[in-house]
Amino acid sequence: MFSSTFSHILLPLIVCISILLMLIRPRGIPEVYWIGSGALLLVLLRLVPMQLAGRAIAEGLDVYLFLIGMMLLSELAREHGVFEWLSSAAVRSAGGSPARLFNPGLRNRQQFVTIFMSNDATAVVLTPAILTAVRKAKVRHSRISSPVP
Numbered sequence: 001m002f003s004s005t006f007s008h009i010l011l012p013l014i015v016c017i018s019i020l021l022m023l024i025r026p027r028g029i030p031e032v033y034w035i036g037s038g039a040l041l042l043v044l045l046r047l048v049p050m051q052l053a054g055r056a057i058a059e060g061l062d063v064y065l066f067l068i069g070m071m072l073l074s075e076l077a078r079e080h081g082v083f084e085w086l087s088s089a090a091v092r093s094a095g096g097s098p099a100r101l102f103n104p105g106l107r108n109r110q111q112f113v114t115i116f117m118s119n120d121a122t123a124v125v126l127t128p129a130i131l132t133a134v135r136k137a138k139v140r141h142s143r144i145s146s147p148v149p
Contacts, residue, residue, distance in 0.1 A: 011047045014038050070121050078128055086126075087133035094137065 018038025022031040042048040114122045
């Protein structure tokens with residue numbers, strides 16, 4: 001469809017624009033639409049062969065299903081107040097100290113969740129709880145990057 005030289009310019013350009021739009025999320029449009037549109041455009045313009053795209057989707061299916069399951073589990077936990085409860089307990093056990101927030105109180109809860117799930121699942125599921133705890137403890141940005149006093 002396009003010359004080889006133009007294809008070598010257009011493909012990375014579409015990829016970069018898609019990633020940039022995903023990161024800045026203009027008009028609050030969710031990330032999936034920007035990345036999905038970029039991928040669809042690559043296939044429609046025949047910059048990525050349909051067979052290769054299909055094979056890539058098939059090979060990653062187990063990962064996609066895992067992530068969908070973890071996101072559903074995380075959303076269910078959020079709806080039922082699990083993250084609020086975990087973050088309240090962590091802030092309470094830290095005694096109001098942002099530095100102690102990242103010490104045993106929160107780690108014990110992470111270890112408990114890890115008993116039942118993989119490390120990846122723990123990271124996906126507990127990220128909202130940690131963010132909620134950080135907000136409740138009113139941790140400044142500099143403390144997040146270096147929680148040790």
